[in-house]
Structure formats: C-alpha cells, structure tokens
Amino acid sequence: MNFADRLKAAQQRHGSLLCVGLDPEPAKFPQAWRGDGQKIFDFCARIVDATKDLVCAFKPQIAYFAAERAEDQLERLMAYIRRAAPDVPVILDAKRGDIGATAEQYAREAFVRYQADAVTLSPYMGLDSIEPYLKHDGRGLFLLCRTSNPGGADLQSLPLASGGTLYEHVASLAAGAWSRGAAGARLGLVVGATVPAEIQRVRALAPMLPLLIPGVGAQGGDAQAAVQAGWRPGAPIIVNSSRAVLYAGGGDDFATTARSVARATRDQLAAAQSAACW
Numbered sequence: 001m002n003f004a005d006r007l008k009a010a011q012q013r014h015g016s017l018l019c020v021g022l023d024p025e026p027a028k029f030p031q032a033w034r035g036d037g038q039k040i041f042d043f044c045a046r047i048v049d050a051t052k053d054l055v056c057a058f059k060p061q062i063a064y065f066a067a068e069r070a071e072d073q074l075e076r077l078m079a080y081i082r083r084a085a086p087d088v089p090v091i092l093d094a095k096r097g098d099i100g101a102t103a104e105q106y107a108r109e110a111f112v113r114y115q116a117d118a119v120t121l122s123p124y125m126g127l128d129s130i131e132p133y134l135k136h137d138g139r140g141l142f143l144l145c146r147t148s149n150p151g152g153a154d155l156q157s158l159p160l161a162s163g164g165t166l167y168e169h170v171a172s173l174a175a176g177a178w179s180r181g182a183a184g185a186r187l188g189l190v191v192g193a194t195v196p197a198e199i200q201r202v203r204a205l206a207p208m209l210p211l212l213i214p215g216v217g218a219q220g221g222d223a224q225a226a227v228q229a230g231w232r233p234g235a236p237i238i239v240n241s242s243r244a245v246l247y248a249g250g251g252d253d254f255a256t257t258a259r260s261v262a263r264a265t266r267d268q269l270a271a272a273q274s275a276a277c278w
Helices: 003-014 037-051 062-066 071-084 100-113 150-156 166-175 196-205 223-230 254-277
Strands: 018-022 057-060 091-096 118-121 140-146 187-191 211-213 237-241
Touching (some): 018 037, 057 062, 057 071, 062 071, 091 100, 140 150, 140 196, 166 196, 196 223, 223 237, 237 254
Parallel strands (some): 118 140
16 A cells, blocks of 8 residues: 555554654653663653554654664564554655665655655755656655744745745645656645644645644644644645644653544544534
8 A cells, every 4th residue: 555545544544644753752751761861762651652553654753762862662662563564554754855876875864764654855956856756656745844943934935936935835736746647646845733834724725635734732833723723624634733743741651642642633623624624
C-alpha cells in the first residue's frame, strides 16, 4: 500500500485525524528517566503502545534524536512502530531542502535507513529539490506551505507581482504542475493550526491534497477551527499534537496520561469533522 492508502485505512480503522508527534526531550521525561538520553527509545515506545489505536499517524522529529546522538534509537523506534503498529503510517519530520546528489542522500536517509512512509520537505529550491524523493515509490512528501510559527508570515505571506502570496503559489504548484506524472497523489502540504484562515485558503487552492496540520496543543492551535478549515470529503487532513500528549504527565503513569489526552484530542477532532459534514 502507498502512503495515501495507508493513511486512509488508518483514519477509518481508528476513527482518527490525530497524529502524535514524537519529539523526545530527556529534560521533560518522567522523573525516573529525566535527563537520560539513553531512554529516548523507551519513552517513545511507551507512547506508541499507549496511543497506537487512537492515531492515524506518528511523526518523529529527527532533530530531537540527532541532538542527543540518538539516531540509532530512531532506527529502533521506526522498526518498533512497524512491528507494534503496522497499520499506522510514519511521517519523518525532517524538513529537508536541497537538490541533486545531496537530496538523493536525504531521500535514502528517510526512506531506506529509517523506512518512513512520508517525509516533510522545504520546497523553496523548486521542483528539482523534490524529484529525488519521487524515486521511492509510494512514499508521501509533505511540503512546507504556511507554517505554524509566528515568523512564517515573514516570507510565506509575501505578495507576488503576479498576484497572491508565496504560500498560495506553493499550494497552487503542489496541486497543479508539481503533481503531474510521478508526483500524482504523492504530495501534501504543511499548514499550521495556528492560521485557520490560511488553512481554508490552501484547501481552496489544493482541494484534494492531504494537509499536515501541526500546532494543536502546546502551540495554541484550535483543533475545531483547523478541522473546519481544512477537512473536506475525500480530502484528508492530519492534525498533529506533540508536547501536549507526550508530556501530559510526569509520573510513572505518563503513558496512561498521554493516552487520555490523545483520546480526548481524537474525539474533539472527530466531533469537529462530524460538524463539518453538516
């Protein structure tokens, strides 16, 4: 199954639009493990076990592993998710952006070394920064479009002489010229939950592309507003929450607490989806 099919199946099976981001910070681990970078795999595996029937995807952020010299633990984690939650696709949050032979190596890193189902990319070097990833059949590519950080508007909202803004141009390219040929049904866009008006605009420009929507929870994005802006029948959205789930509890029962928050978030998203259907 390709990424799009795996995502659709997971969303239907679990009744979920929720993606749990795996951003391990040892300084925030439960007291018994606090500050111990050797416990990254153990912490994330417990989160996976606690939430795997509540999510449509997991999204490990590669920087949190690399900063702790824990790439080997990321490899173990990716393999563990494939065993423990084989029906849940994994999006590697890497935000790579390069061309040629370098991009080919980044693609190998994501899809061969880590066996990710999809990866996040920066599209600002153009189509040739995306093409090396398309050689890996069936994998999804999420292009940064209108990000959730306050400074995202500095460049992404710049007006173009031809009309519209830079983020709108990225959305139009992804839904149009860049989706032809091998890229068909492979591309998606990253749009932050903190900017629901921009989600709505991106959805208008890219009516069928999957949207990865980070920023719910600790970043302050409104789950209901994000779903109402981005979800349409047949047009998938993936709403990510990381810290609000991972660090919901600081005791030995952290995984149980994380499950409770993940379930509440999933149900909130499902209610918003039902309301949008009307």
